[in-house]
Amino acid sequence: MSEEICCGLKVGQKVPDFEMDTFEPSKGDFGKFSLKKAKKAGKWTILFFYPADFTFV
Amino acid sequence: MAALAEQYDRFKKMGAEVVTVSTDTQFVHLAWQRDEKLLEKVKYPMGADPTGRISRMFGVYDEQTGLALRGTFIISPDGTLLNSEVNYYNLGRNIDELMRKFKANLYLSKHSDEGCPAKWKDEGDKTLKPSADLVGKVYEALQ
Structure with a gap:
């Protein structure tokens, strides 16, 4: 694992570009989220982590 | 997650892409979203982080359980992390507070010489401009 994706970004730091697979309920299909693409589109990104599916919400 | 679904359209209209993330796969996300009635109105993309790579990057990966803590992060369009809030497993998040912080960030991105004080809620509320005159006042x- 490279250094920059190691252990906890702090506010004020640049977030390294990353991609991840998604399920997109609005399309009923799988997709990908790309920080690079969000940035290119001039969008803000809000990441909302939670422990696990099928647990209390 | 259901509370977030209710406000998702507002976040989107204001220029934010909201993505939820857990260490489940996208296949499990699909099964859960279709199964759980509370999530029937969910429109936000549900991100899969089965290796914990993204969770580790944001410091929310729990090595003991393989799960991600309840972390919320706001990233500006230039890729800067501007907000970071992490709750332990047993405390949910207030989406109104997330909206307040997002609005404040939007405002501050256009008014970089100002600051939003603790009671700032929306555009039009008092802000502060740090200066010599403000010291002690x-x-x-x-x-």
Whole structure:
């Protein structure tokens, strides 16, 4: 694992570009989220982590 | 997650892409979203982080359980992390507070010489401009 994706970004730091697979309920299909693409589109990104599916919400 | 679904359209209209993330796969996300009635209105993309790579990057990966803590992060369009909030497993998040912080970030991105004080809620509320005149006079400035 490279250094920059190691252990906890702090506010004020640049977030390294990353991609991840998604399920997109609005399309009923799988997709990908790309920080690079969000940035290119001039969008803000809000990441909302939670422990696990099928647990209390 | 259901509370977030209710406000998702507002976040989107204001220029944010909201993505939820857990260490489940996208296949499990699909099964859960279709199964759980509370999630029937969910429109946000549900991100899969089965290796914990993204969770580790944001410091929310729990090595003991393989799960991600309840972390919320706001990233500006230039890729800067501007907000970071992490709750332990047993405390949910207030989406109104997330909206307040997002609005404040939007405002501050256009007014970089100002600051939003603790009670700032929306555009039009008092902000502060740090200067020599403000030193020791914050109370008066907020009146």
